[in-house]
Amino acid sequence: MRLNSIIRALESGPGIAFTSFMQAEVENxxxxAQSSNDGLVFEMEHNPWDINALRVSMQFLLLREQIVRAGSVANPMSPLVRIPAxxxxxxEWFAKQALDLGAYGILWPRISNSEQAYNAVAACRYPRLPERSHYEPAGLRGDAPMAAARYWGLPQQEYYKRADVWPLVPEGEILVGLMIEDTEGVNNVEKILKEVPGIGFILIGEGDLSQELGCPREYDNPELLRMMGQVLEVGKAHGVAVGHPHMTRENARQIIDQGYRFLMSYPRRDFSALETGRKIFQEL
Known part of the structure; x- marks a missing residue:
């Protein structure tokens, strides 16, 4: 059974995953954990890199009753981590530490070219000999699987088999997301997706991109929308899910109709945007 609930959502039906950014705190x-999200992203780029807070928060995501009821070790909600660098x-060490705790993937900020994208995927893979299948991107991750295997509920050897990047390795459970946040990245996204296998999704960074364009957080700016549309169309052409970072009750139908597939909301205690998106999703 698929362990990574975000990958499971992307593989099934319309292929849409509902997620949120969240600070690594127990209450959050x-x-x-009780929402209908497919997964979440611990936001540790603009929040402190607190590895102990991340470890504890990941434990409080686990819903034992639902795990037992499902008859699988898979938790209903899988955590990714947005790293600071x-x-x-x-x-790469940020990715290594998060994966070693059991995170199901890494979201890399501000990827602007193929070399950076290659490094992002490589950092999430264990090394292998060149003659083995799916050698590229050549792995850089160090070997310390004990905590991660325990979090996934697998023996270590089974963890090794599944701790690779999807969709490059179909049975892989690790999701590599790249944030496109500057004009260089927008102009290079076609090249990135052509040259670098193993990218699970692209997330557009509206905030940084709008800063560079001189229209900070003016999310209806025509040039910003044009560039976002460009990234979206390239992602569609390559079969890679493109994410929208600000799903609201007001824009949920529009961005789903446009073809965004990795949808992020900021529910805090109000899950109304998520509920709206789910309702539209069920109508598809």
Whole structure:
């Protein structure tokens, strides 16, 4: 059975996953665990890199009753982590620490070219010999699977088999997301998706991109919308899900109709945007 609930959502039906950014805090984890999200992203780019808070929060996402009821070790909601380092910084150790705790994937901020994208995917893979299948991108992840295997509920050898990137390795359970947040990234997204296998989804960073365009957080700016549409169409052409970072009650139908497939809301305690998106999803 598929362990990563976000991948499961992307593989099934219309292929839409509902997620949210969340600070690594116990109360947040308890609230989000009871939502209908497919997964969430622990936001640790603009929040402190607190590895202990991440570890504890991930534990409070686990819903034992639902796991037992489903007859599978898979938790209903899978955590990803947005790390602090931009793509150009190539700080693979952030990804390594998050994956070693049991995170099901990494969201990399500000990926602008193929070299940075290659490094992002490579950092989420264990090394292998060149003659083995799916060698590229050549893995960089260090070997310390104990906590991750325990979190996934698998023996270590089974964890190794499944701890690879999807969709490059179909049975892989690790999701690599790249944020396109500048004009260089927008102009290079076609090249990135052609040259780098193993990218699970693209998420458009409206905030940073609008800053560069001189229209900070003016989300209806025509040039910003044009660039977002460009990324969306490239993603569709390559079969890679493109994410929208601000799903609301007001725009949910529009962005679903446009073809965004990784939908992020900011529910806090109000899950109305998520409920609206779910209702539209059920009508598809």
């Amino acid at each position: 984890a308890v609230n989000f 931009n793509g150009s910084e190539r700080n």
